[in-house]
Amino acid sequence: MIADGLDVVKFGAGEPDFDTPDHIKDAAVEALNQGLTKYTPVSGIVGLKEAIVDKFQRDNSLSYDQGQVIVSCGAKHTIYNILQAICNPGDEVIFAAPYWVSYIEMVKLADATPIVLQATPEQNFCLTPSQIEAAVTANTKAVIIGSPSNPTGTTYDANSLRQIGELAVKNQFYLISDEIYEALLYDGVQHQSLASFGEKVKAITFVVNGVSKAYSMTGWRIGYTAGPEDAIKAMSKIQSHSTSNPTSIAQSAALAAISGPQEPVAEMLNAFQKRRNLICQRFDDIDGVEYVKPQGAFYLFPDFSAHYGRTINGYSINSSQDLATYLLDDAKVGAVPGDGFGADNHMRFSFATSETEINRGLDRIEKALIG
Numbered sequence: 001m002i003a004d005g006l007d008v009v010k011f012g013a014g015e016p017d018f019d020t021p022d023h024i025k026d027a028a029v030e031a032l033n034q035g036l037t038k039y040t041p042v043s044g045i046v047g048l049k050e051a052i053v054d055k056f057q058r059d060n061s062l063s064y065d066q067g068q069v070i071v072s073c074g075a076k077h078t079i080y081n082i083l084q085a086i087c088n089p090g091d092e093v094i095f096a097a098p099y100w101v102s103y104i105e106m107v108k109l110a111d112a113t114p115i116v117l118q119a120t121p122e123q124n125f126c127l128t129p130s131q132i133e134a135a136v137t138a139n140t141k142a143v144i145i146g147s148p149s150n151p152t153g154t155t156y157d158a159n160s161l162r163q164i165g166e167l168a169v170k171n172q173f174y175l176i177s178d179e180i181y182e183a184l185l186y187d188g189v190q191h192q193s194l195a196s197f198g199e200k201v202k203a204i205t206f207v208v209n210g211v212s213k214a215y216s217m218t219g220w221r222i223g224y225t226a227g228p229e230d231a232i233k234a235m236s237k238i239q240s241h242s243t244s245n246p247t248s249i250a251q252s253a254a255l256a257a258i259s260g261p262q263e264p265v266a267e268m269l270n271a272f273q274k275r276r277n278l279i280c281q282r283f284d285d286i287d288g289v290e291y292v293k294p295q296g297a298f299y300l301f302p303d304f305s306a307h308y309g310r311t312i313n314g315y316s317i318n319s320s321q322d323l324a325t326y327l328l329d330d331a332k333v334g335a336v337p338g339d340g341f342g343a344d345n346h347m348r349f350s351f352a353t354s355e356t357e358i359n360r361g362l363d364r365i366e367k368a369l370i371g
């Protein structure tokens with residue numbers, strides 16, 4: 001539609017709208033000029049792994065050595081490799097719905113079985129420890145926890161994380177802690193890594209992170225994890241025979257991002273917080289739309305089911321796909337239907353866009369739903 005010249009307001013992007021900070025781009029240019037354009041060690045250059053080890057100490061009070069760290073082509077690739085390394089056919093991997101779209105597909109690609117547990121808005125879209133306990137079987141291989149979450153922006157409280165850690169230790173399953181939105185938290189909420197609840201928990205937890213979201217580097221494709229050394233070795237073998245190393249110059253850029261000045265992150269966070277407040281306030285004025293206020297990431301995941309069953313301007317609205325089609329065709333607003341996240345009553349709105357665009361889009365949605 002955009003290519004046809006139509007004026008569409010976009011809320012679909014899963015990435016910050018800011019440019020990658022200059023000092024990071026400069027580091028990539030320097031790497032190019034220094035000829036760092038060849039293969040690197042499969043699991044990442046020493047300097048970057050050192051910076052990641054320092055980051056875990058600095059931000060999460062977690063001590064790792066380099067053998068417990070692997071750098072991959074984005075956190076998506078990291079999670080894929082973890083699941084490939086630890087899962088056998090018949091293994092079960094537990095996670096919450098609403099889920100990030102790729103968890104379910106990556107579990108299936110590893111020949112394991114996704115065990116999807118419903119997390120309601122009343123529980124902040126987070127799994128309760130007792131829900132997990134009830135779902136654990138002899139086949140449970142891992143639980144994936146995403147906090148802050150895509151698509152809901154909600155975060156787990158420390159008490160729940162502690163109990164989930166205890167369950168994992170007791171039943172000896174892995175924890176895959178997706179902390180990619182760690183740096184994007186609002187209202188003074190503090191991030192606590194799932195691996196920080198004792199050495200026994202840390203020994204069976206993969207802490208997944210990356211530079212995509214915090215440093216606006218989605219296209220550079222650098223993600224990483226720290227976790228159990230034997231599994232990290234297996235991941236390295238998988239990576240060796242599939243992608244080899246992540247791009248050499250992107251690794252130099254990621255090194256500058258992680259170990260360089262962190263002020264650009266704070267500036268982006270400040271803008272996101274204003275946008276979050278604005279989009280929430282605008283949805284407050286639209287009847288029949290409920291949401292849980294996001295404490296992190298840059299997504300709002302409202303429930304539109306009060307509008308299901310309606311026919312508006314000739315469009316029958318009975319699902320998130322119907323609503324997405326109506327909003328796109330009629331109001332020229334693009335948002336992501338919730339069914340892909342396992343939550344058909346919802347739509348995902350990314351507020352990684354300007355306040356002007358948020359206002360323009362919400363004017364259109366209000367008109368489309370209320371008149």
Ligand SMILES: Cc1ncc(COP(=O)(O)O)c(C=O)c1O
Binds near residue numbers: 014073077149178
């Ligand atoms: C929850 C979550 N995890 C992981 C990723 C992967 O990020 P990347 O592969 O860009 O590092 C994303 C990206 O959208 C995400 O939303």
